[in-house]
Amino acid sequence: xxxxxxxxxxxxxxxxxxxxxxxxxxxxxxxxxxxxxxxxxxxxxxxxxxxxxxxxxxxxxxxxxxxxxxxxxxxxxxxxxxxxxxxxxxxxxxxxxxxxxxxxxxxxxxxxxxxxxxxxxxxxxxxxxxxxxxxxxxxxxxxxxxxxxxxxxxxxxxxxxxxxxxxxxxxxxxxxxxxxxxxxxxxxxxxxxxxxxxxxxxxxxxxxxxxxxxxxxxxxxxxxxxxxxxxxxxxxxxxxxxxxxxxxxxxxxxxxxxxxxxxxxxxxxxxxxxxxxxxxxxxxxxxxxxxxxxxxxxxxxxxxxxxxxxxxxxxxxxxxxxxxxxxxxxxxxxxxxxxxxxxxxxxxxxxxxxxxxxxxxxxxxxxxxxxxxxxxxxxxxxxxxxxxxxxxxxxxxxxxxxxxxxxxxxxxxxxxxxxxxxxxxxxxxxxxxxxxxxxxxxxxxxxxxxxxxxxxxxxxxxxxxxxxxxxxxxxxxxxxxxxxxxxxxxxxxxxxxxxxxxxxxxxxxxxxxxxxxxxxxxxxxxxxxxxxxxxx
Numbered sequence: 001x002x003x004x005x006x007x008x009x010x011x012x013x014x015x016x017x018x019x020x021x022x023x024x025x026x027x028x029x030x031x032x033x034x035x036x037x038x039x040x041x042x043x044x045x046x047x048x049x050x051x052x053x054x055x056x057x058x059x060x061x062x063x064x065x066x067x068x069x070x071x072x073x074x075x076x077x078x079x080x081x082x083x084x085x086x087x088x089x090x091x092x093x094x095x096x097x098x099x100x101x102x103x104x105x106x107x108x109x110x111x112x113x114x115x116x117x118x119x120x121x122x123x124x125x126x127x128x129x130x131x132x133x134x135x136x137x138x139x140x141x142x143x144x145x146x147x148x149x150x151x152x153x154x155x156x157x158x159x160x161x162x163x164x165x166x167x168x169x170x171x172x173x174x175x176x177x178x179x180x181x182x183x184x185x186x187x188x189x190x191x192x193x194x195x196x197x198x199x200x201x202x203x204x205x206x207x208x209x210x211x212x213x214x215x216x217x218x219x220x221x222x223x224x225x226x227x228x229x230x231x232x233x234x235x236x237x238x239x240x241x242x243x244x245x246x247x248x249x250x251x252x253x254x255x256x257x258x259x260x261x262x263x264x265x266x267x268x269x270x271x272x273x274x275x276x277x278x279x280x281x282x283x284x285x286x287x288x289x290x291x292x293x294x295x296x297x298x299x300x301x302x303x304x305x306x307x308x309x310x311x312x313x314x315x316x317x318x319x320x321x322x323x324x325x326x327x328x329x330x331x332x333x334x335x336x337x338x339x340x341x342x343x344x345x346x347x348x349x350x351x352x353x354x355x356x357x358x359x360x361x362x363x364x365x366x367x368x369x370x371x372x373x374x375x376x377x378x379x380x381x382x383x384x385x386x387x388x389x390x391x392x393x394x395x396x397x398x399x400x401x402x403x404x405x406x407x408x409x410x411x412x413x414x415x416x417x418x419x420x421x422x423x424x425x426x427x428x429x430x431x432x433x434x435x436x437x438x439x440x441x442x443x444x445x446x447x448x449x450x451x452x453x454x455x456x457x458x459x460x461x462x463x464x465x466x467x468x469x470x471x472x473x474x475x476x477x478x479x480x481x482x483x484x485x486x487x488x489x490x491x492x493x494x495x496x497x498x499x500x501x502x503x504x505x506x507x508x509x510x511x512x513x514x515x516x517x518x519x520x521x522x523x524x525x526x527x528x529x530x531x532x533x534x535x536x
Contacts, residue, residue, distance in 0.1 A: 009104055009105070010104065010162070010168065010171055010172075011102065011104040011120065011122050011125050012175070013122065013125060013126050013129065013172060013175055013176045014126075014176070015175070015176060015177075015178070016130075016176050016177055018150065018151055018177070018178075020147050020150060023133075023137065023147050023150075024137060024141075024144075024145045024146075024147055027130060027131075027133045027134035027137055028134045028137055028138055030134075030324050030325060030326065031315055031322055031394060033325065033394060034392040034393070034394075035354055035355050035392050035393070035394060035395070036355065036392060038323070038325045038354055038394060039353060039354060039355050041325040041326065042325050042329050042330070042353075042354075043071050045325075045326070045329065045370045046071065046074070046329040046368060046370070048370070049329070049368065049369065049370050049371070049372070050063070050067070050068060050074070052099055052371075052372050053099055053369075053372065053374070053376070054067060055099075056097065056098055056099045056100075057089070057096070057097045057098075058086070058089040058097050058098055058374055059099070059376075061089075062078070062081060062085065062376045063078055063376065064077070064078070064079075066078070075331070075351065075377075076348075078376060078377050079348075079377065080333070080341065080349055080351075080366060080377045080378075080379060081375070081376060081377055081378050081379065082378070082379045082381075083116055083378075086374060086375070086378075089374060090116075090117045090118065090119065090374065091117065092105050092117070092119075098119060098374060099372045101121045101122070101372045102121070102122060103119035103120060103121060104119070104120045104122075104125060104168065105117055105118070105119055105120070105163060106118050106119075106120060106162075106163050106164065106165040106168055106306050107163050107164065107306065108164065108165070108305070108306035108307075109514045116306065116307070118165075118306045118307050118373075118374075119373065119374065120165075120168075120309075120373065121371050121372040121373060123370075123371035123372065124309060124369070124370065124371040124372070124373045125168070125172065126176070127309065127326055127327060127370075127371060128165075128169070128172075128309035128310050128327065129169065129172045129173060129176050129177070130176075131309065131310035131311075131313070131324050131326070131327060132169060132173065132302070132304075132310045133149075133173070133177060134313060134324070135278060135300070135302045135310065135313040135314075136149045136155075136179075136211055136276070136278075137149055138300065138313060138314065138315060138316060139211060139275075139276030139277065139278050139300040139314075140210065140211055140275035140276035141276075141316060143316070144316065148210070148275050148276075149179070149210060149211060149275070149276075151177055151178030151179070152178055152179075152180065153179050153180070153210040153211065154179075154180050154181075154182055154207060154208050154209055154210050154211075155170075155173065155179050155180065155181055155182065155209075155210065155211050155212075155213065156181070156182040156200050156201075156204055156209050156211070156212045156213065156214070156274075157169075157170045157181055157182075157183075157185070157188065157200075157213050158196065158197050158200055158212075158213065158214035158215065158218055159213065159214075160193065160513055161188070161189035161190075161513075162189055164306070165304075165305075165306045165309070167185070167189055170185040170188070170189075171185045171186075182200050182203050182204050182207065182209060183196070183199060183200055183203055188200070192507060193513055193516070194503070197214075197218055197222070201222060204272055205244065205245070205247070205248035205251060205252075205271070206244075206245040206247045206248045206251075207247065209272045209273075209274045210274060210275050210276075211274055211275060211276045211277070211278065212272070212274050212276075212277045212278070212295075213277075213278045213280070214277075214278075214279065214280070215279070215280055215281050216279035216280065216281045216283055216284040216287045216288075216291060216299055217281060217283055217287065219277065219279060219287070219291050219294070219295065219299065220287050220290050220291060220294065222268060222294075223267065223268045223290070223291070223293070223294025223295060224294070226267065226268040226271065226294070227265070227267060227268070227294065230252075230255070230256075230265065230266045230267075231265060251271050251272075252271065254270070255267075255270035255271045256270075258270040267293070267294050267295070267296065268294045268295055269294065269295035269296030269297065270296070272295075273296075274295070274297075276297070276300065277291065277295060277297055277298075277299040277300065278299060278300050278301070278302060279291065279299030279300070279301060280301070280302065280304075282399065282400070282401055282402075282405075282417050282418050282421070283417075283418070283421050284299055284301050285301075285398065285418070286418065286421045286422055286425055287299075300313070300314045301313070301314050301321055301399070302314070302321070303321050303323075303384075303397075303399055305380060305382070307367070307375060307378065307380060308327060308328050308365075308367050308369075308375075308380060309327050309328070310324070310327065311323060311324060311327045311328060311330070311367075312324060312397070315396075318396060319387065319396070319398075320386075320387045320388060320396025320397055320398050321396060321397055321398070321399070322394040322395070322396055322397070323354065323394065323397070326370070327370065328367040328368060328369055328370060328375075329367065329368040329369075329370065330354065330365060330366070330367055331351035331352065331353060331365075331366040331367075331368075331377070332351060332352045332353075332354075332356075332357055332363035332364070332365065332366065332384075333349055333351050333352075333363060333364040333365075333366050333379070334350075334351075334352065334361060334362070334363060335361075335362040335363070335364070335383075337349040337350055337351070338364045338403075351366055354394075354395065357386050357389060357395060358386070358389065359385075359386050359387065359388065359389045359395075360385060360386070360387075361385065361386065362383055362384075362385060362400070363383065363384055363385070363386070364379060364380070364381070364382065364383055364403065365380045365382045365383075365384060366378065366379055366380070367380060379403075381402050381403040381404055382399065382401075382402060382403075383399075383400050383401050383402070383403065383416070384397045384398060384399050384400060385397065385398050385400055400416060400418050401416035401417050401418050402416075402417075404522065405417045405519075405520070405521040405522065406521070407420075407436060407437070407438050407447060407521060407522065408438065409438060409445050409447055409477070409480065409488050410445040410480065410484075410486065410488070412476055412477075412479060412480050412484070413474055413476030413477045413479075413480065415436075415447065415470070415474065415477065416521075417520055417521050419470070419473050419474055420434075420436055420449075420470075420520075420521070422469070422473055423466050423469035423470045423472075423473055424451075424466060424469070426469040426472075426473075427462075427465040427466055427469055429453070429457065429462060429465060430453055430454035430455050430457075431451045431452065431453055431454075431462075432451075432452040432453070432454060432496060432499070433451075433452045433498075433499040433517075434449060434450060434451040434452065434520065435449075435450050435518045435519065435520055435521075435523040435527065435528065435531070436448065436449045436450070436520065436521055436522075436523070437521075437522055437523045437524075437525075437528065438522075441490075444486070444488075445486070445488055446488055446489075446490050447488040447489050447490070448490050448491075448492065448528075449463075449466065449489065449490070449491045449492070450491075450492045450494060450523075450528055450531055450532070451491060451492070451493055451494065452493075452494050452495070452496055452497075452498050452499055453493050453494070453495070453496065454496045455496075456493075456495075457493050458493075459490075459491050459492060459493050460491075462491045462493060463489050463490060463491035466489060466491065467487060467489045470489065492532070494531060494532070494535040495535055498531060498534055498535040499517060499531075501534045502517065502518070502530065502531055502534045503516050503517055505530075505534060518530075518531060
């Protein structure tokens, strides 16, 4: 496999014929589809895809040389797959295995921080960009039909560089829609990530920002830093008034005036005054109120990944997201069926279509690609819950985590990242970054949480409060104590700044972005040993 630096080949996409009067319907109109219309579109695009991929080597293998004549036959005869089924095919040097298209190769990290490579056709890339424009319009609108993003709008992208898909998206939105980055994508992608985030905010002091796209935790951290800076509490080096442009000075002055008129202290949102915010990360629902406190608005979510592109987005004034029918064919694997498939890879698991889903049920998302991309009945490892299933309107859903981000405790319960975030936040303790893993101590299962605290705290005090919060949120976790007399949680507190030093130490070693911080869930023994060593 070629190194990442050689995979930056950017597919050229045509400039969109922008019409402000039709943009809303064109890019967000899918939300008005009925479930039956959604399923009809899905079936038509799947039929086209099976004709496209069926004659390729990867298609013949995954379809088992079959040509399904109906959707029912496709779901009954084609097995569910995972990334291991694609290893030999998804290689930029093995193009003969794929349908005959020009490809742009994106990557993401998989298990053990290994790269997973995904080839994008031009049609799939264009569809992903169009779906993203729909999310931009929805995030910035005040009401239905309110188009507030257009060619020339300024976007702050706090995203990784190419060949991550989000890096390609920053370039593609400029090329297809004429959207300008606060930092030019060609400049930003050569910056170290923390430097990029800081430079984005510093540059934005002197120019207009229409939309901010960022990890939600970064928005909270930036909001706290701006609050400290505006109050004169920050110990971090920051631009002096002499360094600031007249536009930046004006923005800061207006921020104090806005705060005074509102009867509160100035905040980050008073400075930048963006029309919308899109947050990414499983912690977005948890930090939604904190983002609003700092930025004056709640972040909207998008549901996206490298294998599937931009698949879903939040609507106006809605808490959940809805699927877009034009990106992939989607099926939903109930958690009980997923468990049977995990235990026996030959098991013929039963999936649900959108017309068959039930509310408050844990589903794993299964996708089949459109537009010549390679995936067929592919397990993303994403877990969602449908929060509203209302007649024939598109049901809303919430992303709750990844399969490989769940911590198994004694086979009794599997704690996901969102539940852990909620428990930590519920304690209201001054906890910053954290990572969790399962360990065995004297043959006893232990859920070990390593947390960075903004002030000294007792390990046992923190453990007890988080333990009680987990009991309230997970009945199976509660049963561990009530039925087996096991309290699995142990906590190690680390001083504030540990994660920053860990990041800086690894950056000096020349490691890539995904190696610079430990994963929040299922961190390795090497990761936590290095964290503890860094703290001491």
